[in-house]
Amino acid sequence: METKKRIYIGLLSASLAFAVVIIGLVWYLTSNRDIIISQILLLVIMTLAAVIFIILGAGITAIVVMIIRSRDMPSLENIAQLASETLFPLTLFMGKIFGIKKEKILRSYIEVNNYLVRSKQLLFPGNRIMILLPHCLQNSECPFKITMDINNCKECGKCKIGELKKFAEENQAIIKVATGGTLARKFIKEYRPNGVIAIACERDLSSGIQDIGVLPVIGVLNSRPNGPCINTDVDVDLVKEAFYTMCKGG
Numbered sequence: 161m162e163t164k165k166r167i168y169i170g171l172l173s174a175s176l177a178f179a180v181v182i183i184g185l186v187w188y189l190t191s192n193r194d195i196i197i198s199q200i201l202l203l204v205i206m207t208l209a210a211v212i213f214i215i216l217g218a219g220i221t222a223i224v225v226m227i228i229r230s231r232d233m234p235s236l237e238n239i240a241q242l243a244s245e246t247l248f249p250l251t252l253f254m255g256k257i258f259g260i261k262k263e264k265i266l267r268s269y270i271e272v273n274n275y276l277v278r279s280k281q282l283l284f285p286g287n288r289i290m291i292l293l294p295h296c297l298q299n300s301e302c303p304f305k306i307t308m309d310i311n312n313c314k315e316c317g318k319c320k321i322g323e324l325k326k327f328a329e330e331n332q333a334i335i336k337v338a339t340g341g342t343l344a345r346k347f348i349k350e351y352r353p354n355g356v357i358a359i360a361c362e363r364d365l366s367s368g369i370q371d372i373g374v375l376p377v378i379g380v381l382n383s384r385p386n387g388p389c390i391n392t393d394v395d396v397d398l399v400k401e402a403f404y405t406m407c408k409g410g
């Protein structure tokens with residue numbers, strides 16, 4: 161397993177272990193005090209907690225097994241997603257304890273997500289795939305309003321929007337420029353794509369992947385040579401490669 165994926169899987173497991181220790185402690189403290197709540201109620205709570213941990217543990221195992229086998233296992237897909245989403249905040253917390261940068265964890269999370277999406281070997285027609293671009297990819301001096309309609313882009317070559325627009329046209333893909341999560345969600349609701357190729361920074365991609373839920377999303381990280389949110393850049397070949405992974409004709 162690559163280091164990038166190992167970080168996220170490791171933190172997921174550590175988060176679960178941490179939660180188990182906390183529950184064990186609560187159990188110990190409760191049973192060694194004058195019992196306030198009845199033993200039956202305590203048993204019910206602990207049984208519920210045990211069931212939750214077993215499900216989450218099974219979810220983490222499912223993710224690891226899918227990565228090791230390099231294959232999707234549809235029967236375990238839901239449980240894997242549930243574990244990943246539920247324990248996501250805890251992984252960030254654990255990362256903080258272990259001194260791992262948040263950006264590194266988010267990158268690892270995106271890497272695991274992309275791997276799981278790719279392993280599903282989904283093949284959609286080009287016109288059912290949406291390429292979602294961040295507004296900061298547009299050259300800041302460009303006078304054209306492309307968030308309303310990307311066709312306003314004149315493909316002048318000053319930023320990657322033109323090249324991506326051309327690629328989308330050639331492959332009949334849906335392409336949209338979003339100023340944020342709200343607009344991105346609106347586009348997805350409106351066009352109902354089968355799959356999404358999203359370009360953004362670590363933070364926006366990871367929250368977007370979680371927001372979108374069951375829809376398969378391949379995240380492509382942008383680069384920020386001029387600092388965050390202005391004149392960002394992206395490797396167009398990575399976007400093309402992600403598209404062909406999902407596209408029937410690719």
Ligand code: SF4
Binds near residue numbers: 318
């Ligand atoms: S490629 Fe399009 S969006 Fe980018 S600067 Fe040129 S006209 Fe504007």
